[in-house]
Amino acid sequence: MRTTTRRPFGVPPADVARAFLSPGPLFDPQGLAPDYWRWAGPLRAAGFEAGMVVHCAVSYHGTPLGWMFDGALRELGCTVIPAGTGNTELQVQMLRGLAATGYVGTPSALRILYEKAAELGARDLTLRRAFVAGEMLPPSLRRELQDLGPTVCQGYGTADLGALGYECLEREGMHVPTDAVVEIVDPRTGEALPSGAVGEVVATVNERTYPIIRFGTGDLALLTEEPCPCGRTGERIVRIVGRVGDAVKVRGMFVHPRQVDEVIARFPEVSRWQMVVTRDGARDLLTLRVVAAGELDATRLAQNVQDVIKVRPDVERADALADGAPKMRDLRTWE
Numbered sequence: 001m002r003t004t005t006r007r008p009f010g011v012p013p014a015d016v017a018r019a020f021l022s023p024g025p026l027f028d029p030q031g032l033a034p035d036y037w038r039w040a041g042p043l044r045a046a047g048f049e050a051g052m053v054v055h056c057a058v059s060y061h062g063t064p065l066g067w068m069f070d071g072a073l074r075e076l077g078c079t080v081i082p083a084g085t086g087n088t089e090l091q092v093q094m095l096r097g098l099a100a101t102g103y104v105g106t107p108s109a110l111r112i113l114y115e116k117a118a119e120l121g122a123r124d125l126t127l128r129r130a131f132v133a134g135e136m137l138p139p140s141l142r143r144e145l146q147d148l149g150p151t152v153c154q155g156y157g158t159a160d161l162g163a164l165g166y167e168c169l170e171r172e173g174m175h176v177p178t179d180a181v182v183e184i185v186d187p188r189t190g191e192a193l194p195s196g197a198v199g200e201v202v203a204t205v206n207e208r209t210y211p212i213i214r215f216g217t218g219d220l221a222l223l224t225e226e227p228c229p230c231g232r233t234g235e236r237i238v239r240i241v242g243r244v245g246d247a248v249k250v251r252g253m254f255v256h257p258r259q260v261d262e263v264i265a266r267f268p269e270v271s272r273w274q275m276v277v278t279r280d281g282a283r284d285l286l287t288l289r290v291v292a293a294g295e296l297d298a299t300r301l302a303q304n305v306q307d308v309i310k311v312r313p314d315v316e317r318a319d320a321l322a323d324g325a326p327k328m329r330d331l332r333t334w335e
Protein backbone atom coordinates (compact mmCIF):
# COMPACT_ATOMS: atom_id res chain seq x y z
CA MET A 1 0.00 0.00 0.00
CA ARG A 2 1.29 3.42 -0.90
CA THR A 3 1.13 6.18 1.66
CA THR A 4 1.62 9.85 0.94
CA THR A 5 3.01 12.43 3.32
CA ARG A 6 1.50 15.85 3.22
CA ARG A 7 4.24 18.46 2.91
CA PRO A 8 2.61 21.89 2.78
CA PHE A 9 5.97 23.62 2.29
CA GLY A 10 7.77 21.19 -0.01
CA VAL A 11 10.43 20.41 2.62
CA PRO A 12 10.32 17.77 5.38
CA PRO A 13 8.48 18.90 8.52
CA ALA A 14 11.74 18.50 10.47
CA ASP A 15 13.11 21.47 8.47
CA VAL A 16 10.29 23.76 9.60
CA ALA A 17 10.55 25.32 13.07
CA ARG A 18 7.19 27.07 13.04
CA ALA A 19 4.32 27.50 10.59
CA PHE A 20 2.16 30.60 10.20
CA LEU A 21 -0.76 32.07 8.40
CA SER A 22 0.72 35.24 6.94
CA PRO A 23 -1.46 38.37 6.58
CA GLY A 24 -3.17 37.05 3.47
CA PRO A 25 -4.17 33.54 2.44
CA LEU A 26 -0.67 32.03 2.56
CA PHE A 27 1.00 29.63 4.94
CA ASP A 28 4.56 30.63 5.73
CA PRO A 29 7.21 28.33 7.17
CA GLN A 30 10.02 29.37 9.48
CA GLY A 31 13.22 27.48 8.75
CA LEU A 32 15.71 26.43 11.39
CA ALA A 33 18.20 29.34 11.25
CA PRO A 34 18.19 31.35 14.50
CA ASP A 35 17.58 34.64 12.68
CA TYR A 36 15.52 33.17 9.86
CA TRP A 37 14.01 36.47 8.62
CA ARG A 38 17.36 38.35 8.75
CA TRP A 39 16.40 41.28 10.98
CA ALA A 40 19.51 41.12 13.21
CA GLY A 41 21.61 43.24 10.80
CA PRO A 42 18.90 45.90 10.43
CA LEU A 43 18.40 46.09 14.21
CA ARG A 44 22.17 46.37 14.77
CA ALA A 45 22.28 49.25 12.25
CA ALA A 46 19.53 50.96 14.24
CA GLY A 47 21.66 50.84 17.38
CA PHE A 48 20.39 47.68 19.05
CA GLU A 49 23.11 45.76 20.88
CA ALA A 50 23.80 43.06 23.46
CA GLY A 51 22.62 43.85 26.96
CA MET A 52 19.57 45.89 25.91
CA VAL A 53 16.12 44.97 27.21
CA VAL A 54 13.76 45.22 24.24
CA HIS A 55 9.98 45.49 24.31
CA CYS A 56 8.67 43.54 21.29
CA ALA A 57 5.17 44.89 20.71
CA VAL A 58 4.07 42.89 17.67
CA SER A 59 1.79 39.88 17.55
CA TYR A 60 3.19 36.44 18.27
CA HIS A 61 -0.09 34.69 17.44
CA GLY A 62 -0.63 33.12 14.05
CA THR A 63 1.58 35.62 12.20
CA PRO A 64 5.39 35.47 12.06
CA LEU A 65 5.92 39.09 13.19
CA GLY A 66 6.71 38.52 16.86
CA TRP A 67 9.02 35.61 16.11
CA MET A 68 10.78 37.56 13.35
CA PHE A 69 12.01 40.25 15.69
CA ASP A 70 12.32 38.00 18.71
CA GLY A 71 14.82 35.70 16.97
CA ALA A 72 16.85 38.62 15.64
CA LEU A 73 17.00 40.35 19.02
CA ARG A 74 18.12 37.15 20.72
CA GLU A 75 20.78 36.76 18.02
CA LEU A 76 22.10 40.20 19.01
CA GLY A 77 22.13 39.27 22.69
CA CYS A 78 19.18 41.43 23.73
CA THR A 79 16.71 40.40 26.43
CA VAL A 80 13.26 40.29 24.81
CA ILE A 81 9.98 41.25 26.45
CA PRO A 82 7.45 39.38 24.25
CA ALA A 83 4.78 41.99 24.87
CA GLY A 84 2.63 41.36 21.80
CA THR A 85 -0.27 43.73 21.16
CA GLY A 86 -3.12 45.06 23.28
CA ASN A 87 -3.47 45.71 27.03
CA THR A 88 -1.59 49.00 26.94
CA GLU A 89 -1.59 49.52 30.69
CA LEU A 90 0.11 46.18 31.30
CA GLN A 91 2.61 47.02 28.57
CA VAL A 92 3.51 50.29 30.28
CA GLN A 93 4.02 48.37 33.54
CA MET A 94 6.44 46.00 31.78
CA LEU A 95 8.32 48.85 30.07
CA ARG A 96 8.84 50.58 33.41
CA GLY A 97 9.34 47.57 35.66
CA LEU A 98 11.91 46.00 33.36
CA ALA A 99 13.52 49.34 32.41
CA ALA A 100 13.30 48.56 28.70
CA THR A 101 15.81 50.45 26.56
CA GLY A 102 14.55 49.30 23.15
CA TYR A 103 11.20 49.05 21.36
CA VAL A 104 10.18 47.10 18.27
CA GLY A 105 6.70 47.51 16.79
CA THR A 106 4.49 49.90 14.89
CA PRO A 107 5.02 53.64 15.38
CA SER A 108 1.38 54.19 16.32
CA ALA A 109 1.56 51.55 19.08
CA LEU A 110 4.65 53.30 20.46
CA ARG A 111 2.82 56.59 20.57
CA ILE A 112 -0.11 54.94 22.34
CA LEU A 113 2.31 53.54 24.95
CA TYR A 114 3.69 57.01 25.63
CA GLU A 115 0.17 58.44 25.82
CA LYS A 116 -0.85 55.75 28.31
CA ALA A 117 2.30 56.32 30.36
CA ALA A 118 1.54 60.05 30.53
CA GLU A 119 -2.03 59.28 31.57
CA LEU A 120 -0.70 57.10 34.39
CA GLY A 121 1.70 59.84 35.46
CA ALA A 122 4.73 57.75 34.45
CA ARG A 123 7.49 59.94 33.07
CA ASP A 124 10.28 57.46 33.65
CA LEU A 125 10.32 55.43 30.42
CA THR A 126 13.91 54.61 29.53
CA LEU A 127 13.64 53.81 25.79
CA ARG A 128 16.74 54.82 23.82
CA ARG A 129 16.15 52.98 20.54
CA ALA A 130 12.99 52.25 18.58
CA PHE A 131 12.74 50.17 15.43
CA VAL A 132 9.38 50.63 13.78
CA ALA A 133 7.74 48.82 10.88
CA GLY A 134 4.36 47.76 9.51
CA GLU A 135 2.98 51.24 8.94
CA MET A 136 3.82 54.53 7.28
CA LEU A 137 6.04 56.75 9.43
CA PRO A 138 5.19 60.38 8.68
CA PRO A 139 8.06 62.78 9.54
CA SER A 140 5.81 64.53 12.07
CA LEU A 141 5.24 61.29 13.98
CA ARG A 142 8.94 60.44 13.93
CA ARG A 143 9.76 63.89 15.38
CA GLU A 144 7.12 63.51 18.04
CA LEU A 145 8.39 60.09 19.12
CA GLN A 146 12.04 61.15 19.07
CA ASP A 147 11.19 64.15 21.27
CA LEU A 148 10.00 61.62 23.85
CA GLY A 149 13.37 59.87 24.02
CA PRO A 150 14.32 57.12 21.55
CA THR A 151 15.97 57.41 18.18
CA VAL A 152 13.42 56.04 15.70
CA CYS A 153 14.62 53.97 12.73
CA GLN A 154 12.20 52.26 10.39
CA GLY A 155 12.34 48.93 8.66
CA TYR A 156 10.51 47.49 5.69
CA GLY A 157 9.67 43.87 4.98
CA THR A 158 6.85 41.42 4.61
CA ALA A 159 5.66 38.39 6.56
CA ASP A 160 6.68 36.14 3.65
CA LEU A 161 10.07 37.65 2.85
CA GLY A 162 11.38 39.08 6.12
CA ALA A 163 13.74 42.08 6.01
CA LEU A 164 13.83 44.05 2.74
CA GLY A 165 14.90 47.49 3.96
CA TYR A 166 16.18 49.25 7.06
CA GLU A 167 17.34 52.66 8.16
CA CYS A 168 20.75 53.11 9.74
CA LEU A 169 21.14 55.85 12.36
CA GLU A 170 21.50 58.43 9.56
CA ARG A 171 17.79 57.80 8.79
CA GLU A 172 18.19 58.78 5.12
CA GLY A 173 16.22 56.06 3.37
CA MET A 174 16.21 52.31 3.90
CA HIS A 175 19.23 50.19 2.99
CA VAL A 176 18.41 47.05 1.04
CA PRO A 177 19.98 44.10 2.92
CA THR A 178 22.72 42.31 0.99
CA ASP A 179 20.83 38.99 1.33
CA ALA A 180 17.72 40.24 -0.50
CA VAL A 181 17.24 41.46 -4.06
CA VAL A 182 14.82 44.36 -4.40
CA GLU A 183 13.67 45.55 -7.80
CA ILE A 184 11.30 48.37 -8.69
CA VAL A 185 9.09 47.41 -11.60
CA ASP A 186 6.17 48.73 -13.59
CA PRO A 187 3.22 47.01 -11.86
CA ARG A 188 1.41 46.55 -15.18
CA THR A 189 4.23 45.11 -17.27
CA GLY A 190 6.66 43.75 -14.69
CA GLU A 191 9.46 45.61 -16.45
CA ALA A 192 12.32 46.87 -14.28
CA LEU A 193 12.35 50.66 -13.82
CA PRO A 194 15.43 52.90 -13.50
CA SER A 195 16.70 54.17 -10.17
CA GLY A 196 14.53 57.02 -8.91
CA ALA A 197 11.31 55.92 -10.63
CA VAL A 198 8.28 54.95 -8.57
CA GLY A 199 7.13 51.38 -9.10
CA GLU A 200 6.15 48.16 -7.37
CA VAL A 201 8.62 46.53 -4.99
CA VAL A 202 9.45 43.04 -6.28
CA ALA A 203 11.75 41.03 -4.05
CA THR A 204 13.78 37.84 -4.15
CA VAL A 205 15.07 35.96 -1.13
CA ASN A 206 17.10 32.86 -1.80
CA GLU A 207 16.38 30.92 1.36
CA ARG A 208 16.64 27.14 1.30
CA THR A 209 13.44 26.34 3.24
CA TYR A 210 11.24 28.77 1.35
CA PRO A 211 12.92 30.38 -1.66
CA ILE A 212 10.88 33.26 -3.04
CA ILE A 213 11.67 34.62 -6.46
CA ARG A 214 10.44 38.00 -7.71
CA PHE A 215 7.59 38.28 -5.24
CA GLY A 216 5.36 41.27 -5.98
CA THR A 217 4.77 43.00 -2.66
CA GLY A 218 2.09 45.37 -3.90
CA ASP A 219 3.99 48.27 -2.33
CA LEU A 220 5.01 51.27 -4.40
CA ALA A 221 8.46 52.70 -3.73
CA LEU A 222 11.54 54.27 -5.30
CA LEU A 223 15.24 53.47 -4.97
CA THR A 224 18.38 55.57 -4.90
CA GLU A 225 21.98 54.57 -5.50
CA GLU A 226 23.47 57.67 -3.88
CA PRO A 227 25.91 56.79 -1.11
CA CYS A 228 24.75 56.99 2.50
CA PRO A 229 26.83 59.00 4.99
CA CYS A 230 27.12 55.83 7.11
CA GLY A 231 29.42 54.27 4.48
CA ARG A 232 27.22 51.31 3.55
CA THR A 233 27.07 50.90 -0.19
CA GLY A 234 24.26 49.58 -2.38
CA GLU A 235 20.74 50.71 -3.01
CA ARG A 236 18.37 52.33 -0.58
CA ILE A 237 14.60 52.52 -0.66
CA VAL A 238 13.93 56.25 -0.51
CA ARG A 239 10.41 55.69 0.81
CA ILE A 240 7.33 53.56 0.46
CA VAL A 241 4.80 55.56 -1.52
CA GLY A 242 1.66 53.50 -1.09
CA ARG A 243 -0.15 50.39 -2.29
CA VAL A 244 -0.47 49.23 -5.85
CA GLY A 245 -3.93 47.75 -6.11
CA ASP A 246 -7.21 48.15 -4.36
CA ALA A 247 -5.97 46.78 -1.10
CA VAL A 248 -5.07 49.29 1.57
CA LYS A 249 -2.89 48.75 4.59
CA VAL A 250 -4.62 49.59 7.83
CA ARG A 251 -2.78 49.29 11.15
CA GLY A 252 -0.27 47.01 9.50
CA MET A 253 -2.84 44.65 7.94
CA PHE A 254 -3.79 44.52 4.27
CA VAL A 255 -7.50 45.01 3.78
CA HIS A 256 -8.83 43.90 0.43
CA PRO A 257 -12.39 44.68 -0.69
CA ARG A 258 -12.95 41.00 -1.44
CA GLN A 259 -12.55 40.14 2.24
CA VAL A 260 -15.26 42.65 3.15
CA ASP A 261 -17.51 41.36 0.35
CA GLU A 262 -17.38 37.91 1.92
CA VAL A 263 -18.61 39.26 5.24
CA ILE A 264 -21.29 41.45 3.71
CA ALA A 265 -22.69 38.40 1.92
CA ARG A 266 -23.81 37.15 5.38
CA PHE A 267 -25.89 40.32 5.85
CA PRO A 268 -28.62 40.24 3.19
CA GLU A 269 -30.08 43.49 4.55
CA VAL A 270 -26.96 45.35 3.34
CA SER A 271 -27.22 46.39 -0.31
CA ARG A 272 -24.10 48.56 -0.64
CA TRP A 273 -20.99 49.29 1.36
CA GLN A 274 -17.89 51.44 1.37
CA MET A 275 -14.86 51.29 3.65
CA VAL A 276 -13.29 54.65 4.47
CA VAL A 277 -9.80 54.87 5.97
CA THR A 278 -8.89 58.04 7.83
CA ARG A 279 -6.31 58.92 10.39
CA ASP A 280 -6.66 60.46 13.84
CA GLY A 281 -3.20 61.52 14.90
CA ALA A 282 -1.12 58.37 14.57
CA ARG A 283 -4.01 55.95 14.48
CA ASP A 284 -5.76 54.54 11.40
CA LEU A 285 -9.53 54.67 11.63
CA LEU A 286 -11.77 52.41 9.62
CA THR A 287 -15.37 53.33 8.92
CA LEU A 288 -17.70 50.90 7.16
CA ARG A 289 -20.51 52.85 5.54
CA VAL A 290 -23.46 50.68 4.64
CA VAL A 291 -26.79 51.12 2.90
CA ALA A 292 -29.22 48.72 4.58
CA ALA A 293 -32.94 48.04 4.56
CA GLY A 294 -34.69 47.74 7.95
CA GLU A 295 -32.91 46.63 11.10
CA LEU A 296 -29.15 46.18 11.11
CA ASP A 297 -27.08 44.64 13.89
CA ALA A 298 -24.10 46.99 13.56
CA THR A 299 -22.19 45.39 16.45
CA ARG A 300 -22.40 41.94 14.89
CA LEU A 301 -21.38 43.33 11.51
CA ALA A 302 -18.36 45.13 13.01
CA GLN A 303 -17.36 41.95 14.86
CA ASN A 304 -17.68 39.80 11.71
CA VAL A 305 -15.54 42.22 9.75
CA GLN A 306 -12.96 42.32 12.53
CA ASP A 307 -12.80 38.52 12.58
CA VAL A 308 -11.77 38.53 8.92
CA ILE A 309 -9.58 41.60 8.51
CA LYS A 310 -8.32 41.86 12.14
CA VAL A 311 -9.25 45.54 12.39
CA ARG A 312 -12.57 46.65 13.85
CA PRO A 313 -14.45 49.22 11.79
CA ASP A 314 -16.98 51.75 13.00
CA VAL A 315 -20.24 50.92 11.20
CA GLU A 316 -22.13 53.93 9.90
CA ARG A 317 -25.44 53.80 8.05
CA ALA A 318 -25.65 55.82 4.87
CA ASP A 319 -28.82 56.75 3.00
CA ALA A 320 -27.22 56.02 -0.34
CA LEU A 321 -23.91 55.33 -2.04
CA ALA A 322 -23.40 56.43 -5.63
CA ASP A 323 -23.16 53.92 -8.45
CA GLY A 324 -19.52 53.13 -9.07
CA ALA A 325 -18.39 54.58 -5.73
CA PRO A 326 -15.07 52.95 -4.76
CA LYS A 327 -15.33 50.19 -2.17
CA MET A 328 -12.19 51.36 -0.45
CA ARG A 329 -11.52 55.06 0.09
CA ASP A 330 -8.17 55.89 1.59
CA LEU A 331 -8.34 59.49 2.84
CA ARG A 332 -5.09 59.42 4.79
CA THR A 333 -2.32 61.91 4.05
CA TRP A 334 1.30 61.38 4.99
CA GLU A 335 2.69 64.84 5.72
Ligand SMILES: [Zn+2]
Pocket: 167, 168, 169, 170, 175, 228, 229, 230, 231, 232
Ligand atom coordinates in the same frame (compact mmCIF):
# COMPACT_ATOMS: atom_id res chain seq x y z
ZN1 LIG B 1 23.27 54.39 6.08
